[in-house]
Amino acid sequence: MPNPKRSGKPARKSFSREVPFSKLEKKWTKEWGDSGAYEPNRKTAKKPYYNLMMFPYPSAEGLHVGNAYAFIGSDVYGRFKRLQGNDVFEPIGLDGFGIHSENYAIKKGVHPAQQAKVSEKNFYRQLQTIGNGFSWNERLETYDPEYYKWTQWLFVQMWRHGLAYRKKQSVNWCPSCKTVLADEQVIAGECERCGTKVEKRELEQWFFKITKYAEELLKDLDKMDWAEKVKVAQRNWIGKSVGALISFPVHGKLRNIEVFTTRPDTIFGATYLVLAPEHKIVETLKKEAGNEQEIDKYIAVSAKKAESERIAEKKTKTGVELKGVKAVNPANGQEIPIYIADYVVAAYGTGAIMAVPAHDERDFEFAKKFGLTIKTVVSPEKDASASSAPREAFSGDGYLVNSGKFNGRWSEEAKADLVDHVGGKKVSTYRLRDWLISRQRYWGPPIPMIYCEACAAANKGENKEMPGWYAVPEKDLPVKLPMVKDFRPTGSGRSPLSSVESFYKTKCPVCGGKARRETDVSDTFLDSSWYYLRYPNLGMKESKAAVAQNSGTKKTVKLVELPWNAEVTKKWLPVDMYIGGAEHAVLHLLYTRFVAMALNDWGFVGFREPFKVFRAHGLLIKEGAKMSKSKGNVVNPDEYIKKYGADAVRMYLMFLAPLEQGGDWRDAGIMGVVRFLNRAWNIGNGDLAKQKSLSKWLHPSIKKITDDFASLHYNTVISELMIILNRFEKEGAGEKDFKAFLQILSPLAPFLTEELWEKSGEKYSIHRSAWPKFDPKAAEDETVELVIQVNGKVRGRITVSKGLSQNEAQDTAMEIEAVREQVTGRVIRKVIYVPDKILNFVV
């Protein structure tokens, strides 16, 4: 085989030494579009494979290289799957509704709708340049009325099925965004979007009952093929605790305070009760207490406290006693005081706790501060004489003391009996709260609800508990977001739409009288909670499903349209591979699971979990630091694509590290893959030796590369490709070998490989060709390298035929001088022989 010339002059004059990437990009982008290369037939596809990447919000600064990184990572996988014979569907769209886009528009002083058009165009253009095999025909934008019509429809279904409700409660309020936020959008007391400290406000808001699915959302995780860290985050967020409900009678009248505890075994040590300031019974009890004013003051102060203040306070406990009112410990009949303190969370458990200062750190702090009794009831030693006051809370397990007939028993084991003893009930509670869905903003789908005062007065409505409220009938959707001049958030607790009369004035769908529309819009995460369902169904005929409707007094069942086609949905869903950021663990990924479960319960879809496999891509940083505009170290992918080509940018990004780990971008490093591509280009344009079949040495590489693509270890795919190319240059490339090389390179460098594939006379397109098969038999070698060690240290290597006997191996090894030196004069105590691998003398 002729060695390619490496003298500094081109091997042939008919082509450039460098890949003419812009020419190739132009040519093949057009060709792929014209031929529908990435548009599977959604009705007839034989091996449907839904490969999805979280759709981006179109920030107006354009496509961030972090976006490009994730999208390319997802596309490489999609292309790999396509070459394995799957009909890959890889749609793209924009999550353009929401606070983020709106804030940007405000900053620029343009209307969000106008900004959306500009961003959309720019974003799609940029996404086009990265060479992904998107199914461009099935695009969607969440702000398109054709899309949000169905987002509103989803809200209506939540309402009709009893999962949407309106309630006044203390909620998170971002003073900068001037809207309420879901718990999931508050990160360490700060707004997820703008980082402003979140306040508490008592407001009436719309919620979705995600808590109804808490147990299933938790349990399914065990069997899901999802990135482990996301599963862990969801488990933490759902926060299941197994414990008991126990009633404490309040002295004097027939009343009880019910508490939730995970430590019923410590009940003999419960020396006081604590109520959350918002607990309902406080209203009644404070009137009987002698210090109502003091109590009211405390409640007012703690209500105003921001989340961040509470976190900062932590150990400093505050509270106030309900003087003159006492409770009874049901375990021993002792009278105990009742306190109100904001270290007890109203929305968790029952909003009331039994305090066991000896065995709970928080209760201990509180008891010390207020001089309350600290009674030890669990001891690490069996016959402990716990006389002196403990210096700190002991929260471990141990033997019960001071606990009547339970004394001496192991705490953990006695739990159930103690629950029975006081007539308690074993229950589980969850930290998960219902999803706060309404936002006092403009740029979102108006919540499709109507309030009729006349019906409310007559106690009429679709939901008994919420008279006067009606869903906008499905046939009237969408409720279009009006184009208004003043779209800025008001800060009054109401959306800007609340002052747009032409919008909110409407008729009651039941009595026909004057009525008012809901003027809040829904959370962006509702838009994205079902988009994956819409993609494969764009342009398909919508199916229908039966839904019970309750119009005021009479109940009927109606057929309503679904935003999808039943057959297409059955064929393509759930999503086979979903890739996205782990930052959505308890936002998008949890909401979406909840919505899917609800849709399944209503009989609208045939699955409960929307994403079969989820993988979280890592974070892309630059030279060890996070990219940010203020640091001025943001990599603009456009610039590099222009300079080095999309193939090079794709490969470099994927070469940095495993996709799930993230990567560290360094400008200098990209030259490595640029050289690689140029060298491949040169070989492909040179003379290739004729070949009957693939070289033996290529088979193990194909195997490795196939496995590494499947596990998203693209970095080692690339290193292996480099090793192959190095060998081609050294030994000359065979025609069959090189074509296989192009195929396994094609997911990473789609343009160059398509061009060289065409040049080689192969049929269009390489991206629909059949993946080269790894043949274990063809890969077999007769000889192997055996490593010789003495006391575990390498002293030599010998090439031997496979399956050599130990005796033969030992004899051969002894011919090595270094081995003889080490062994001579010493007794060989043991010889470890792993055939075809290692021979170790122990002396």
Next chain:
RNA sequence: GCCCGGGUGGCGGAAUGGUAUACGCGGAGGACUUAAAAUCCUCUGUCCUCACGGACUUGUGGGUUCGAGUCCCACCCCGGGCACCA
């Protein structure tokens, strides 16, 4: 505080309990060139040695093993999640 990841050359990173540092970047030297860039070739963990060669090395300290980056125990550091949730 609790729960996940992770700690390997100057850098990004490779390594089913069996050759640590693959692949690439960067660096040094050389070839080509009037010169530079590009390209190609050689070397490149640390220490000792003119060299041959040897010793050491995967955050730290122990342990298991013929053999540990990999398994076990304790600890330190970095990144992320949760956090007054009873």
